[in-house]
Amino acid sequence: MGTTAPRLDVLAPLSGWLVPLDSVPDPVFAGKMVGDGVSLDPTSGSLLAPVAGVVSNLHSAHHALTITTAEGVEVMVHIGIDTVMLKGEGFFPLVEQGQQVSAGQALIDFDIDQVGRNAASLLTQIIVTNGESVHSMQAAQGMVHAGRDVVLSLQLANGQAVAQRQDGEPKLSADIVIGNPAGLHARPAAVFASKAKSFSSDIQLLLADKEANAKSVVAVMGLATKLGDAVRIRAHGGDAAAAIAELTQLLNDRCGEKPGEAPQAPAEAPIAIQQQDNDKQLVGVGASPGIAIGRIVHHRLQEFDVPEQGKGGNIEQQSFARAAEEAAAQIELVKAQLSDPAKQAILSMHQELLQDPDLLALTYTGLAEGKSAGWAWRAAFSAYSARLEAQDNPLLRERANDIRDVGRRVLALLAGIKQAALELPAGSILIAEDLAPSDTAALDPSKVMGFCTRTGGATSHVAILARSLGIPAICGISQAALKLPEGRQVILNGSEGTLAIAPNAAELAAAEQEIARLAERRADEAKGSMQPAATRDGVRVDVVANIRNAADAREAVAKGAEGVGLLRSEFLFDNRDTAPTEAEQAAEYCAVAEALGKDRPLVVRTLDVGGDKPLSYLPLPKEDNPFLGLRGIRVSLDRPDLLRTQLRAILQAAPLTQLHIMFPMVASLEELRAAKAVLVEEQQSCGQHDVKVGIMVEVPSAAVLAARFAPEVDFFSIGTNDLTQYVLAMDRGHPQLAKQADALHPAVLNMIAMTCDGARAHGKWVGVCGGLASDERAAPLLVGMGVSELSVSTPAVASVKATLARWSLAECQQLANDVLALSTVTDVRHHLNQHAR
Numbered sequence: 036m037g038t039t040a041p042r043l044d045v046l047a048p049l050s051g052w053l054v055p056l057d058s059v060p061d062p063v064f065a066g067k068m069v070g071d072g073v074s075l076d077p078t079s080g081s082l083l084a085p086v087a088g089v090v091s092n093l094h095s096a097h098h099a100l101t102i103t104t105a106e107g108v109e110v111m112v113h114i115g116i117d118t119v120m121l122k123g124e125g126f127f128p129l130v131e132q133g134q135q136v137s138a139g140q141a142l143i144d145f146d147i148d149q150v151g152r153n154a155a156s157l158l159t160q161i162i163v164t165n166g167e168s169v170h171s172m173q174a175a176q177g178m179v180h181a182g183r184d185v186v187l188s189l190q191l192a193n194g195q196a197v198a199q200r201q202d203g204e205p206k207l208s209a210d211i212v213i214g215n216p217a218g219l220h221a222r223p224a225a226v227f228a229s230k231a232k233s234f235s236s237d238i239q240l241l242l243a244d245k246e247a248n249a250k251s252v253v254a255v256m257g258l259a260t261k262l263g264d265a266v267r268i269r270a271h272g273g274d275a276a277a278a279i280a281e282l283t284q285l286l287n288d289r290c291g292e293k294p295g296e297a298p299q300a301p302a303e304a305p306i307a308i309q310q311q312d313n314d315k316q317l318v319g320v321g322a323s324p325g326i327a328i329g330r331i332v333h334h335r336l337q338e339f340d341v342p343e344q345g346k347g348g349n350i351e352q353q354s355f356a357r358a359a360e361e362a363a364a365q366i367e368l369v370k371a372q373l374s375d376p377a378k379q380a381i382l383s384m385h386q387e388l389l390q391d392p393d394l395l396a397l398t399y400t401g402l403a404e405g406k407s408a409g410w411a412w413r414a415a416f417s418a419y420s421a422r423l424e425a426q427d428n429p430l431l432r433e434r435a436n437d438i439r440d441v442g443r444r445v446l447a448l449l450a451g452i453k454q455a456a457l458e459l460p461a462g463s464i465l466i467a468e469d470l471a472p473s474d475t476a477a478l479d480p481s482k483v484m485g486f487c488t489r490t491g492g493a494t495s496h497v498a499i500l501a502r503s504l505g506i507p508a509i510c511g512i513s514q515a516a517l518k519l520p521e522g523r524q525v526i527l528n529g530s531e532g533t534l535a536i537a538p539n540a541a542e543l544a545a546a547e548q549e550i551a552r553l554a555e556r557r558a559d560e561a562k563g564s565m566q567p568a569a570t571r572d573g574v575r576v577d578v579v580a581n582i583r584n585a586a587d588a589r590e591a592v593a594k595g596a597e598g599v600g601l602l603r604s605e606f607l608f609d610n611r612d613t614a615p616t617e618a619e620q621a622a623e624y625c626a627v628a629e630a631l632g633k634d635r636p637l638v639v640r641t642l643d644v645g646g647d648k649p650l651s652y653l654p655l656p657k658e659d660n661p662f663l664g665l666r667g668i669r670v671s672l673d674r675p676d677l678l679r680t681q682l683r684a685i686l687q688a689a690p691l692t693q694l695h696i697m698f699p700m701v702a703s704l705e706e707l708r709a710a711k712a713v714l715v716e717e718q719q720s721c722g723q724h725d726v727k728v729g730i731m732v733e734v735p736s737a738a739v740l741a742a743r744f745a746p747e748v749d750f751f752s753i754g755t756n757d758l759t760q761y762v763l764a765m766d767r768g769h770p771q772l773a774k775q776a777d778a779l780h781p782a783v784l785n786m787i788a789m790t791c792d793g794a795r796a797h798g799k800w801v802g803v804c805g806g807l808a809s810d811e812r813a814a815p816l817l818v819g820m821g822v823s824e825l826s827v828s829t830p831a832v833a834s835v836k837a838t839l840a841r842w843s844l845a846e847c848q849q850l851a852n853d854v855l856a857l858s859t860v861t862d863v864r865h866h867l868n869q870h871a872r
Contacts, residue, residue, distance in 0.1 A: 043104065045085045045187035046138055048112050048158055048178040049077040053186060055174075058348060059158055060399020070111070072162035073174040073186055077114075080147035083182040084140045085161060086110050090132050092204070092271075096141060097126035100235075101164065102136065106191060109164045114145060116156035117248075125149040139182035156400045161186055168192055175295050205237075205271035208279045218260035223290035228255055229387055229683040230285055236272025238282070251280070251393040283380045314536070316514045319487060321532035325507035327485035328546050329464035331523045339443070339450040341409030348402055351693055355398065355408035358448040359389050364806040365444065388441045409449035416442030439469070463661055464525050466516050485527040487512040487534055509534060557834070564595030566831035568825075570818065577824040578836050579636065581784055581804055585626035591829045595836065596694070598635035600752065601804040601828025602627060604681065605643050614677060620684035628691035636693040638752065638802075638826070639685050640731065641710075642677065643667050643699040667700020667731070672709055682714055686723040694726050697752055701737055707747060731804075733757035737763060738786040741793025751794055752826070755805025759783050778807040779863045781855070782819075788855055791821030802826055811838040811865045818844070819851030841872040 054074040059065045088104040092111075098118040101111040125146040130136060151157050163169055170192040179186055215223050231238050231249040238249035242264060247254035249268065260266065266286070270278045285291075345351040361385050370383070388394065394415050401411025420438040459465065459479070465486035468535060478486075485507040507529030519525075526535040526546045535542060567819070568578040579600035580591035588599060605614050607623055615623075624639060631637055644666075671678040688694055698710045707730060718724050729750035732738050738758070741751065755778040759765075762783050777783075787803070794801045802824030807813050809831040815838065817825065827835050843849075850870060855865050 041106070041191050042105060043086065043108055043189040043191060044185045045110055045161060045163075045189065046083070047075065047181050047184045047186045048082050048085045048142075048161060048835055049075055050079040050179065050181045051075045051077040051159075052178055053174070053176055054158060054403075056160065056162070058399075058403070058479070059160065060156055060351070060396045060401075063101075063397075070162040070164040070166050071169075071172060074162065075159045075179070075186065077147065077159055079181050080145050081141050081181070082112060082114060082137045082143040082145070083114060084138050085140045085186070085281060087136065090130055090134050090136060090142075093128060093130070093132040095123070096121065097123045097128045098145075100130075100142060102838050106168075107165070108168050108191070109190065111160070111164050112142075113160040113162070114143070115150055115154040116158055116400065118154045121150065121153055125153070139495060155396050156403065158403070163187070163189065168817065171180060179443055196705070205269050206275040206279055208268040208283050210265040211283055211333070212263045212840060213260050213262060213266060213284045213286065215260075215292050216262050218262060218264065219255055219258065219290070224255040226290040226292075227282065227285060228391070229279070231282060232390070232392075234270070234272070234274050234278040236270040236275045236278050238268065238270045238275075238278055240494035241267045241269055248393060251391050254393050258648070272775065292592050313844050314425060316536060317516050317534045319509040319512035319516075319532045319534070321529050322510040323506060324530040325485070326529070326546055326550055327464065327507045327527045328550070329462045329484035329520050329525065329527070331521055331525060332459055332463040332465055333517070333521055334465055334467040334470065339409070339413075339446045341413065341446070341450050342407045343410045345405055345407040345410075347400065348405075351402050351406075351411070352399075354449065355412060355445075355806070358408070358412075358445050361448055362441070362444045363389050385441045387436060388438060389445070394438075407449075409446055412449065413442065413446055416445075464527055465476065466512070466519065468517060478506065478731075485509075485529060487516055489517060522558060544717045556837075558832060560833040560837040563840075566595075566836065568597065568836045568839055568844055570839055570844050570847065572845075574818075574844045576818055576822075577636070577802070578832055578839075579638075579802075579824060579826045580629070580829050580832065581826050582829075584623065584632050587829070588627045588630040591832070592630065592635070594829050596829065596830045598631060599627065600638045600802055600824055601638045601697075603643070604635065604640055604685075609644060610829070614680075616792055617680045617684045620681060621687040624685050624688040625691060628688040628694070631692050633692055637688065638694060638695040638697050638729070638804075639688075640697045640865040641668070641681055641685075643731075644670055644672055667708055667733075668698045668706050669700065671698075672706065675713060678713055679717060682717045683721065686721050686726065689723040689726055695729060695750065696726055697729045697731060697750075699731045699754075700733050700757070701711075701744075702734045703736065704743060704747070711747070731757075732786075732790050734761050735786060738790045741790040742796055743793075745794050745797035745799045746772040748799065750800050750802065750824075751790055752802040752804045753787055753790060753822075755783065755787075755803060758786060758805065762786055777860045778805065779813065779867070780860050781857055781863060784816075784855060784863070785827075787822070788820045788851070795821055800824060809835065811835050812871050814838050815842040815847040816850055816854055816867065818842075819847030819849070820855075838872065 052075070054076055056072055056074050057065050058402045059074045068637055080737055084102060086104050086108070087104055088102040088108075088110075090100055091103040091109065092101040093097075094100065097293060098115060098121065099111065099113040101109055103109050105188065120125075121641040128142070129144060130140075130142050132475075136142065147157070150763070163172065168191060170190050171190045173188045175184065175186050175188075192321050213219065219227065228250050230364070232809075239246045240249045240255055240258065242258045245258055247258050249255065258266075268279050268282050268286075270276075272278075311866055366386050382754055397415035397418060398408075398411045402408065404411075416438050420442070459482050461482045463483050465478075465484070466488075468489045470486065470488050483506060487510055506772065507527050509527060509529060509532050512534060519536065524538060524543070525535075526542065528535070528536050534712075537547070567575065577597050577600070579598040580587070580594075580596035581601040581603070582588050582591055582599050583603050583606040589811060591599065602624075604620075604624075607620055628637055665673060670680075682696070685694070696714065698707065701707050701710075711728060714726075714728065718726065727749040729748050729752060730744065731754045732741070732751050733754040734757070738753075744751070759780065761777045787807045791801050800823045801821060801823050802808075803817055804826035808825040809816070809827040811831070814825060814835050818839065825835055854863055857866060
């Protein structure tokens with residue numbers, strides 16, 4: 036005779052109306068990732084125990100708890116949506132974790148008005164979290180009374196629940212130091228949130244006393260993390276340990292962001308003399324360099340009229356789901372037409388926003404209140420864009436434009452209106468209050484000569500896209516630009532951030548001549564790029580390239596580079612779980628050497644990590660100022676095993692090319708001697724002795740002591756990017772200081788001159804491999820100071836070679852003498868511009 040499985044009735048913990056769980060405005064609950072059950076729209080403010088048992092978990096924010104019954108069934112009650120963000124305000128627990136309670140006993144009192152005003156929703160979830168213990172479940176409907184009516188009738192599996200509950204305590208990671216130069220801005224936040232969504236556990240990212248839903252791009256961005264911030268991950272659920280392990284690794288890997296990919300103001304932008312609006316000119320922020328002549332075309336955002344009241348919850352939810360899905364498909368179509376990974380990454384972040392749980396939760400709250408899908412969605416994305424615009428971090432403020440872009444795309448679909456495409460006539464200068472990143476990515480450079488926006492800045496996605504397209508652009512232009520007549524001719528100077536209004540014939544002619552001159556000059560330079568670099572009077576200067584791998588080396592040689600002045604070996608160590616083996620490294624170095632051949636030099640910089648370049652498998656101690664801590668050669672000397680392995684691998688390339696080994700961030704002779712001692716031992720073990728040895732000059736001590744270093748090295752290579760930030764005490768990635776951290780600052784130039792003087796006294800050569808080497812205006816200045824090698828970005832090879840050919844050595848030396856006597860960056864740049872050839 037069979038035995039009927041026992042039943043368990045779950046009582047209403049609050050009075051109110053029952054709501055199906057799948058209609059809850061939270062995808063985690065609606066998707067039943069936590070478990071199955073029912074939701075309740077409360078009318079009372081005292082939470083009663085739905086079952087008898089032990090309080091196995093009481094959340095620290097006091098908005099949620101779990102009771103485990105004698106049968107092993109875990110019943111969780113979660114008051115409201117996003118109430119964790121209230122951090123306990125308005126909640127008053129009456130019991131403690133571990134306490135035995137009876138059905139109907141008061142557990143938590145809460146201020147229903149206060150919580151209702153501050154939470155996304157008051158909908159309270161009653162969920163069985165270990166569903167394997169239940170054979171079947173029947174949910175009640177309609178109005179229920181707390182402690183009296185049954186909301187869930189459970190038939191237990193196998194006559195009794197099988198208790199397989201996890202540890203009731205949430206798991207917490209150790210401190211994780213943010214290594215992203217601009218913090219967790221849009222792209223790394225999207226990567227992090229996407230990974231977090233692959234786990235069923237409830238996951239928060241913690242920063243000091245702030246916490247964010249790890250599955251929300253907006254919430255993660257809203258923490259406004261900065262480089263060096265220590266965060267922790269808290270996870271609660273069956274896969275909490277795995278979630279913490281994988282997400283910790285992801286943060287240590289900077290969510291896949293390379294050091295140079297973080298948005299920042301262009302480091303080489305000149306400090307312009309302050310200009311003001313007047314009748315002839317409007318002034319903004321130069322976002323993308325270049326000069327353009329064209330006629331004004333205004334782009335105004337479409338208005339979408341949507342009704343406030345919906346046609347019913349299910350109808351509006353389906354309508355919203357279809358629109359979001361179609362919007363994602365539209366973005367995917369735009370991505371497919373792009374070849375630039377940076378542009379594709381921006382649009383991928385837009386797709387991620389369409390699945391953002393916080394945005395969806397706010398939308399579903401509006402739907403639950405009877406609003407239309409369009410009305411609820413517009414309210415949601417408007418609120419979130421406003422939240423980001425209130426942040427102190429300018430990078431985060433500018434991400435509000437991305438949210439509005441995605442929001443308007445979905446809103447157009449909900450309103451049944453096709454978004455107007457930017458079909459512009461040739462010769463257009465586009466002026467807009469705001470320009471969506473997706474619209475910018477689709478601009479045709481053959482028709483759009485340039486554009487101005489009222490909002491944004493040099494770090495916005497719009498500016499990044501403009502620079503990648505080669506379109507001159509100005510952000511933050513005066514409001515007066517929006518009132519300029521359609522079709523008026525203007526001159527846009529993206530380098531200086533100026534818009535000349537109704538220029539006269541002479542001004543137009545001058546601009547046209549400058550545009551034509553630059554175009555013709557670039558074409559001529561490309562023709563002569565394969566000629567050896569030399570001054571007009573025949574003095575040779577090596578113009579070589581900064582590269583990362585063999586593919587870069589082949590491209591550089593094809594564009595006229597005479598060798599490699601900087602192989603950034605850290606790219607072999609990045610994006611890995613373990614350090615590359617000796618064989619793996621040797622294969623890469625030899626591939627580069629073979630691409631160059633025996634007649635071209637190869638300068639390999641040993642591992643340069645630390646500061647803004649961490650490695651996940653090489654944990655460094657937490658430092659208040661990592662830029663002044665373990666960096667460069669200090670890391671290698673601290674880990675001689677890694678240094679020895681790398682040196683053995685590099686030495687295998689010696690028979691294939693003119694090999695040079697360069698140590699980074701050397702500040703003292705003791706560091707140099709220690710590194711050289713290791714190299715000599717490895718040379719003796721493999722028999723490769725024909726190798727030149729040098730150091731990077733990146734800190735003031737190396738420049739000041741250049742004459743002391745010179746007898747012990749074969750060459751110097753000046754890294755102007757780091758040298759600038761250490762001389763001026765300005766972080767070159769700082770959004771406010773980036774423009775002032777200028778390598779043409781007289782103090783930096785004098786450090787370069789000092790290095791050249793010390794090297795010259797001992798017959799050693801000096802190269803420059805930092806950003807300043809790629810500035811064609813600075814090339815004759817550097818040569819005049821004594822630099823004999825310029826290691827540049829591959830696209831700059833032709834222009835730097837051509838510039839040097841227009842100067843004699845004596846003229847370069849006179850230019851250096853004149854510039855070194857100047858006192859400000861503005862004076863230096865003005866002098867170089869005046870003498871540009």
